[in-house]
Amino acid sequence: MVNRFVLNAVSYHGNGAIKEIPGIVSAKGFKKAFIASDPDLVKFGVTKKVTDLLDEAGMAYEVYSDIKPNPTIENVKSGVAAYKAFARQFSITINSTPYTMSASATTGAL
Numbered sequence: 001m002v003n004r005f006v007l008n009a010v011s012y013h014g015n016g017a018i019k020e021i022p023g024i025v026s027a028k029g030f031k032k033a034f035i036a037s038d039p040d041l042v043k044f045g046v047t048k049k050v051t052d053l054l055d056e057a058g059m060a061y062e063v064y065s066d067i068k069p070n071p072t073i074e075n076v077k078s079g080v081a082a083y084k085a086f087a088r089q090f091s092i093t094i095n096s097t098p099y100t101m102s103a104s105a106t107t108g109a110l
Contacts, residue, residue, distance in 0.1 A: 022057035034088035062086040
């Protein structure tokens with residue numbers, strides 16, 4: 001059995017990078033985002049910086065932050081279910097650790 005994993009992703013880094021999100025998303029015609037965020041970044045208001053921009057732009061989103069270090073199969077299944085349940089057009093990953101990126105990549109690939 002052959003599996004293929006493709007990451008069609010664009011990453012922006014640096015001071016003010018999040019301010020680019022609404023313009024880029026609007027240019028592509030997207031309106032609904034699935035946001036995978038490190039739970040600590042939600043707790044400390046980092047994720048809110050992104051969701052505030054989406055709110056200002058009138059874009060719908062769902063934040064998923066039930067992400068754990070060394071996720072179990074159940075954690076992954078929960079993330080996949082959340083990803084599939086929200087009729088998203090694009091995904092945003094806000095992370096400070098590799099496990100958030102892994103959870104985001106896993107849910108997006110399934």
